[in-house]
Amino acid sequence: MCDEIFDQKNMHLDQILADRRSYRQFRPEFPDEDEIRRILHAGLLAPYAAAAIGGSKDYFRRFFVMKRGSRSLDAAIPLVMDQVTVMAQGLEREMEQNPVLREKAVSFVQRLGMIRKMGRVPGVGNAPYYIVVAERKGFPPVELQSLAHCLENMWLKATALELGFQIVSITSQMSGNPEFCKILGIPAGEWELMGCAVGYAADELSPSIRPPVEDVTRWLE
Ligand SMILES: Cc1cc2nc3c(=O)[nH]c(=O)nc-3n(C[C@H](O)[C@H](O)[C@H](O)COP(=O)(O)O)c2cc1C
Structure with missing residues (x-):
């Protein structure tokens, strides 16, 4: 493949990979x-x-x-919301019995609580x-x-x-x-x-920030 096309393909792909973000508004x-x-x-x-x-x-x-x-979608919205409640209540019950889960799931349960307070998923x-x-x-x-x-x-x-x-x-x-x-x-x-x-995203987010590859990679012999 000609070098220029190769470079362009990789430049565009790398750009898309870096631009991919979670938009929530x-x-x-x-x-x-x-x-x-x-x-x-x-x-x-x-x-x-x-x-x-x-x-x-x-x-x-x-x-x-x-x-x-x-x-x-109008029919699906309350069903998904109900599922959040079912999940939160089930997890809370399990967490009462299971201290390991209690520690692990605490921030997830808080997130479910926030969603329930907001009243929408x-x-x-x-x-x-x-x-x-x-x-x-x-x-x-x-x-x-x-x-x-x-x-x-x-x-x-x-x-x-x-x-x-x-x-x-x-x-x-x-x-x-x-x-x-x-x-x-x-x-x-x-x-x-x-x-x-x-x-369409309501706001712009900057490209993802991740650690340098070498910090999280071990090349094994
Ligand atoms: C398995 C999985 C589940 C996820 N679930 C949700 C979700 O329910 N809601 C949400 O807003 N983001 C969700 N995310 C997105 C992550 O929170 C997001 O990718 C992470 O915070 C990094 O941010 P970025 O996508 O902007 O790079 C999920 C990501 C993965 C991989």
Whole structure:
């Protein structure tokens, strides 16, 4: 490959990787549906666990796009919020019995408490789009890893399109919720889920800051 093209490809990729950030405040305007399709296409290009879903005839990855103000999203919002409460109460009960968990989960439980106080799950209803991605359960159960690859591709594409993107990880807790799955039109319990919010970011964030590679790497003999 000619050196100039090689350098340009790497320069652009490095820039997108550095620019990728979690945006949590969105402007009200809706990005074009075509831009959303380009993000979903990037998700489809992500790797998947071929050996784990080998036998399935039906395609194993699905996208569900919910627009702010839509019937589907209005129905999903309280269900996701209820799940936060269920999770918080379950964790609090477990933490009473388990001191190790109590120490480990304290900041996560505080975060759930903040969400409950706010009365809304960040990314679900405040962004122009809430997108749920589903991966059919296979064996071994590696759907969540597969979804992470898919979401990362989508995140990088959104970054290249200069759109804000936020992971909404509580979505994974909804995979067994019959009412939530009914909104998506899938049977509860057969798919793992992950979600994200997409829209124009309300503010600009500077590129990510990470430690130097050498500080966190050991080259083994
Ligand atoms: C597995 C996973 C789950 C995450 N869940 C959420 C989430 O539910 N809400 C959110 O706002 N950010 C979520 N994030 C984003 C991280 O908080 C974020 O990537 C981290 O703080 C670094 O910031 P940056 O993405 O701007 O580089 C998640 C990230 C990962 C990898």
